[in-house]
Amino acid sequence: MKTLKLDIRKSGIAISDAMKQQALEAADLLYSGKGAGNDFLGWVNLPSSISDEELDKITATAARLREKADLIICIGIGGSYLGAKAVLEAMSNPFQYLHKQNNNPTVVFAGQNISEDYTYELLEASKEHSIATIVISKSGTTTEPAIAFRLFKAEIEKRYGKEEAAQRIVAITDKARGALKTQADNEGYTSFVIPDNVGGRFSVLTPVGLLPLAAAGIDVRALVRGAQAMEQATAQGVAFDENPAAIYAVTRYQLYKSGKKVEILGSYEPRLQYINEWWKQLYGESEGKDGKGIFPASVTLTADLHSMGQYIQQGERTLFETIISVAAPRHHITIEHDEANLDGLNFLAGKRISEVNAKAELGVQLAHVDGGVPNIRIEIPEINEEVIGGLLYFFEKACGISGYMLGVNPFNQPGVEAYKKNMFALLNKPGYEEESKAILARL
Ligand code: PA5
DSSP states (O other): OOOOEETTTTTTTTOOOHHHHHHHHHHHHHOOSSTTTGGGOTTHHHHOOOOHHHHHHHHHHHHHHHHHSSSSEEEOOOOOOHHHHHHHHHOOOOHHHHGGOOSSSSEEEESOOOOOOHHHHHHHHHHTOOEEEEEEESSSHHHHHHHHHHHHHHHHHHHHHHHHHHHHHEEEEEOOOOOOHHHHHHOOEEEEOTTTTTTTGOOHHHTTHHHHHHHHTHHHHHHHHHHHHHHHHEEEEEEEGGGGHHHHHHHHHHHHHHOEEEEEEEEEEEHHHHHHHHHHHHHHHOBBBBTTTOEEEETTTTGGGGHHHHHHHHHOEEEEEEEEEESSSSSBBBBBOOOOOOTGGGGGGOOOOHHHHHHHHHHHHHHHHTTTEEEEEEEEESHHHHHHHHHHHHHHHHHHHHHHTTTSOTOOOOGHHHHHHHHHHTTTTTTTTHHHHHHHHHO
């Protein structure tokens, strides 16, 4: 398999044997299950344990939705949203909607916000389409997707009747608990289980990511194949110097220890923008606790050089950057010679746009390193399902190692509850009477 290449030569980090040992010990905790949060390690061997039967059930359900609907509304938030969104964006032609011919249903997302306008506009637009929905919530009780599901469920039932609605709604949730599980059982929806031992942000390779992607026409078998290869490449017993996840984890850990508190993930391919968003959740929720953790930020380049470039070059020197570099574009465009040369661009004539992009990347890397922003470079050969599957698993494995090196539980997110408590108190949710009184007194 063509895979990623990690290059830390411009990070300024030299990894000592002691550090290598520390990383391998942190990685071992993922296998021995002796670290914090050990009831959430199901993702470690997930790619190799996905069965053909499960993939068959996913692709068969996706085929049913594709047959019934030309618009599939995928409802979820956080880990129940970002993985599918990230891979879908990476694999999609951003201008598909401008093409007259489109054989795939459009997959859109809801329940990742509580915006009335967003919800209204999507509901209105959905009226011009035949629709189905995939509702995803591990807990089955998250407010944002629950609101969106209530609305889209009602819309589907109103249009098609309850019996047909049950064919157009698929639920992905816990095997036994939560309001969504109860609804799925009562209404007879096809449902998929999110394994107990896989947390939301590590769930992209479960039905959470795979079903919406299969429904969108993405080759999920290739995605899983790529993740399986990366699982092998970063497995227990692989020497440190051969293990890109361990090397990435240690490099960023040492940068953090040297005062680099912000990691900027960037790419020169706009398709990867939502990989950044998925990565931000993965690292932010896994490491940002106990007063510790690198702040994960992101840029899309070269666009953000004209907005964030100034700060990165000369602002607070607490930054380092990790660039996902794509070796080969999918398409080919050459810049043509122009007789008048009024724009002065003839020095580029005959060059491909990707050559210019690559030189921009190199120039930026050198400028940022000179400006005190260390650089980690992850080169992927191209953007396809297999490569992206490998990239996702690479980041997950590195995140587990990195969290343990930092001394936190990478698999919980206690801080996420704080806003929910306040929101429920302000909305007078039953059971929150005391909190309501207390919060109203503060206003
Ligand atoms: O990583 C996580 O666990 C969270 O981001 C969850 O995915 C997010 O809060 C959504 O939760 P749920 O799937 O229970 O609705």
